[in-house]
Amino acid sequence: MEKHEEHTAHVHRDDEGDKLGMWLFIFTELLLFGMLFLMYAVYRYRNPVAFQLGGDELDVFIGTFNTVILLISSATVAMSITAIQRGNKKQALILLGITLFIAVVFLVNKYFEWGAKIEYGFYPGSELLHELGHGTTLFFGLYYIMSGIHALHIIIGIGLFIYVATQIRSNKIHSTDYVWLENTGLYWHLVDLIWIFLFPLFYLIH
Amino acid sequence: MSETTTSKHVSFLQYKGKYKGILGWILSTDHKRVGLLYLYTMLVFFSIAAILGLLMKIQLIAPGYTIMGPQTYNSMFTVHGIIMIFVIVVPGLPAVFGNFFLPLMIGAKDVAFPRLNLASWWLYVIGILVVLSSQFVGGWPDTGWTFYAPYSFRTPANVLPALFGAFIMGFSSILTGINFVVTIHRMRAPGMTWFKMPLFPWTLYATAWIQILATPVIGITLLLTVMERVLGVGVFDPTLGGDPILYQHLFWIYSHPAVYIMILPGMGAISEILPVFSRKRIYGYKAIVLSSLAIAFVGYFVWGHHMFTSGMSGRALYAFSFLTFLVAIPSAIKVFNWVATMHKGSLNLQTPFYWATSFIFVFMIGGLTGLVLGSLATNVHVHDTHFVVAHFHFIVFGGTGYAFMAALHYWFPKMFGRMYDASWANIGWATFFAGFLTLYLPMFALGLQGMPRRYYDYLPEFHTGNIISSLGAILMIAGALIIITNLVRSSRHGKKVTDKNPWGGKTLEWQTDTPPTLENWEEIPTITDSPYEYK
Numbered sequence: 001m002e003k004h005e006e007h008t009a010h011v012h013r014d015d016e017g018d019k020l021g022m023w024l025f026i027f028t029e030l031l032l033f034g035m036l037f038l039m040y041a042v043y044r045y046r047n048p049v050a051f052q053l054g055g056d057e058l059d060v061f062i063g064t065f066n067t068v069i070l071l072i073s074s075a076t077v078a079m080s081i082t083a084i085q086r087g088n089k090k091q092a093l094i095l096l097g098i099t100l101f102i103a104v105v106f107l108v109n110k111y112f113e114w115g116a117k118i119e120y121g122f123y124p125g126s127e128l129l130h131e132l133g134h135g136t137t138l139f140f141g142l143y144y145i146m147s148g149i150h151a152l153h154i155i156i157g158i159g160l161f162i163y164v165a166t167q168i169r170s171n172k173i174h175s176t177d178y179v180w181l182e183n184t185g186l187y188w189h190l191v192d193l194i195w196i197f198l199f200p201l202f203y204l205i206h
Numbered sequence: 207m208s209e210t211t212t213s214k215h216v217s218f219l220q221y222k223g224k225y226k227g228i229l230g231w232i233l234s235t236d237h238k239r240v241g242l243l244y245l246y247t248m249l250v251f252f253s254i255a256a257i258l259g260l261l262m263k264i265q266l267i268a269p270g271y272t273i274m275g276p277q278t279y280n281s282m283f284t285v286h287g288i289i290m291i292f293v294i295v296v297p298g299l300p301a302v303f304g305n306f307f308l309p310l311m312i313g314a315k316d317v318a319f320p321r322l323n324l325a326s327w328w329l330y331v332i333g334i335l336v337v338l339s340s341q342f343v344g345g346w347p348d349t350g351w352t353f354y355a356p357y358s359f360r361t362p363a364n365v366l367p368a369l370f371g372a373f374i375m376g377f378s379s380i381l382t383g384i385n386f387v388v389t390i391h392r393m394r395a396p397g398m399t400w401f402k403m404p405l406f407p408w409t410l411y412a413t414a415w416i417q418i419l420a421t422p423v424i425g426i427t428l429l430l431t432v433m434e435r436v437l438g439v440g441v442f443d444p445t446l447g448g449d450p451i452l453y454q455h456l457f458w459i460y461s462h463p464a465v466y467i468m469i470l471p472g473m474g475a476i477s478e479i480l481p482v483f484s485r486k487r488i489y490g491y492k493a494i495v496l497s498s499l500a501i502a503f504v505g506y507f508v509w510g511h512h513m514f515t516s517g518m519s520g521r522a523l524y525a526f527s528f529l530t531f532l533v534a535i536p537s538a539i540k541v542f543n544w545v546a547t548m549h550k551g552s553l554n555l556q557t558p559f560y561w562a563t564s565f566i567f568v569f570m571i572g573g574l575t576g577l578v579l580g581s582l583a584t585n586v587h588v589h590d591t592h593f594v595v596a597h598f599h600f601i602v603f604g605g606t607g608y609a610f611m612a613a614l615h616y617w618f619p620k621m622f623g624r625m626y627d628a629s630w631a632n633i634g635w636a637t638f639f640a641g642f643l644t645l646y647l648p649m650f651a652l653g654l655q656g657m658p659r660r661y662y663d664y665l666p667e668f669h670t671g672n673i674i675s676s677l678g679a680i681l682m683i684a685g686a687l688i689i690i691t692n693l694v695r696s697s698r699h700g701k702k703v704t705d706k707n708p709w710g711g712k713t714l715e716w717q718t719d720t721p722p723t724l725e726n727w728e729e730i731p732t733i734t735d736s737p738y739e740y741k
Contacts, residue, residue: 012315012316014318014392014393014394017318017388017391017392017393020387020388020391020392021318021385021388023318024383024384024388025380025384026389027418027419028380028384028419028421028422029422031419031420031423032422032423032425032426035422035423035426035427035459036426037442039452042449043441043447044453047447051433052538061223112503124437124438124439124440125437125438132624133447134440134446134447135447136443137440137446137447138440138446138447140439140443141439141440141446141448142439144437144439145430145433145439145441149429162532
């Protein structure tokens with residue numbers, strides 16, 4: 001059976017288009033979290049005291065620490081893009097490695113934070129939450145949902161970083177074709193941005 | 207070099223690439239093959255859901271237990287709804303004809319992200335399989351396709367697969383939307399300014415924006431319902447402080463705009479077909495474009511009209527009712543445009559034209575009864591009755607379904623390089639149309655008399671209407687069988703079409719080969735004229 005030549009329409013390259021696509025995807029993420037913020041607003045309005053007391057239970061130190069390192073990781077991924085634009089492959093990989101490392105540290109902190117809360121008895125369906133009433137149940141319900149979905153985004157980000165790093169190593173991403181790295185950076189800024197809102201809403205507001 | 211020349215001229219149906227046989231289809235990133243994959247998938251699942259619908263109508267042919275009990279009936283309308291909404295009408299025209307014809311109509315070689323496009327189809331199929339897997343791991347859900355809280359996490363029936371499946375299909379919808387917006391922004395042929403773009407791509411554009419901006423809301427809502435059911439987080443559960451009405455708000459914030467995802471591309475297809483078969487320029491091109499965008503925009507702010515009896519402040523009720531009336535205006539503008547296009551045209555009475563005109567007819571009935579539901583006082587009277595069921599079947603099935611059939615007959619020769627059998631197609635259309643009206647018109651009357659929806663049983667006074675309606679269902683399914691058999695048969699054995707432009711259309715897709723070659727164009731065309739210049 002004869003074989004026809006490769007279908008080439010899919011190798012069409014359009015970096016601007018790729019970035020537009022990523023921005024549209026970011027809109028969808030903002031809407032997804034937007035609905036969660038909406039729910040937070042509704043339930044905080046209805047249970048102001050319980051939400052305040054719930055916030056006091058959270059560890060501001062871990063929260064602040066995670067915020068600071070996540071901001072640093074946003075900077076390192078941006079620097080990695082600049083490095084690849086300048087053709088400095090090694091520097092780009094190091095900076096990407098730092099970002100990846102910070103993402104893992106963030107998750108480790110999250111693990112200990114959640115672990116401590118669950119040990120205390122703050123988890124959906126627990127006796128303690130049942131005693132503390134509706135407001136606290138909702139606060140911790142939203143806390144686990146929102147920081148959990150955010151953590152899921154961090155995990156996806158880690159996967160993206162690993163993929164992009166292998167692409168840089170094998171020279172598929174280089175100084176004239178780096179839209180994958182740029183889009184990964186955009187995604188990571190979004191993950192960072194959402195945390196910037198989650199942090200004060202859960203840990204700081206009194 | 208001889209091989210290169212042959213592959214440049216071979217049609218996409220005959221192309222043999224890296225993979226052979228069925229793998230050459232399910233792993234193909236060619237937008238035309240992806241479009242057909244969607245078409246075949248929909249054909250299979252439409253048939254399943256239509257049979258479920260028919261079984262329900264047979265159950266309703268007499269009061270009491272006819273062929274099924276209440277629990278079976280509940281799971282049937284649930285699965286019928288989930289398949290018809292999430293698998294058929296929401297992806298509907300964009301996934302099939304959008305994939306196939308968007309690049310052709312704007313002079314591109316493919317969509318912006320061909321691999322993502324194939325991934326959307328895979329996600330779609332995985333979603334369907336997850337929904338249907340419920341049959342084998344604990345039975346069908348019984349919540350209705352709306353999954354209302356708190357029943358959706360209280361019922362012992364198996365709801366999780368349906369929630370997960372719908373969630374996965376949401377991803378597919380979002381990715382298609384992103385793909386189309388980028389394609390339309392970046393890949394229009396040189397000279398095709400925004401207002402020289404044909405109307406079907408315009409409506410796909412409006413639709414894609416709704417897919418992007420509304421689908422994430424249903425995604426998170428379904429996910430929260432899953433968490434509520436599995437973990438008991440409390441957000442929708444009144445016994446834990448959550449608010450079930452909030453669930454309804456979130457659900458309809460997506461699901462009302464989704465109605466416009468369903469109907470807008472249908473309106474676009476009708477706007478393509480009527481000028482071709484009237485041999486006339488479309489009347490009011492810009493009005494159609496702007497009203498499409500207006501529908502997409504205003505459609506976001508009317509979700510509350512699904513909840514008039516759920517408990518809302520009086521002010522909110524008035525606002526939602528007013529906005530609902532507002533969104534009817536751009537829809538009506540289009541009807542005037544279509545009628546004016548046909549006025550003094552030289553009509554070519556072919557099957558796509560029959561479907562298109564009957565679309566206008568049923569769409570108007572659906573639209574005007576929508577106003578009955580949109581006004582507060584009458585809404586309370588007919589809320590959750592058969593009137594509502596009749597209304598949305600007129601819009602969703604009568605609107606989107608007829609537009610789909612119109613588009614399928616219109617583009618059939620381009621897609622398959624063969625012509626359908628015209629007389630069987632017309633017989634099928636007439637049978638289907640008669641069956642459709644017999645099925646759904648009595649349901650308006652039944653609803654006004656007070657027959658509620660979603661009951662497997664009814665009072666004896668509703669018997670006459672239900673007999674007529676059930677007989678209509680049988681007639682309509684017979685029509686659907688004629689149509690599908692004719693199309694499937696013609697796609698393999700129909701008369702060959704080699705003419706690039708069998709209908710004499712003016713839009714770009716009719717300048718490609720029939721069926722199109724793999725990369726559509728040897729040279730990307732340059733556009734100088736508006737798309738509907740009949741002289």
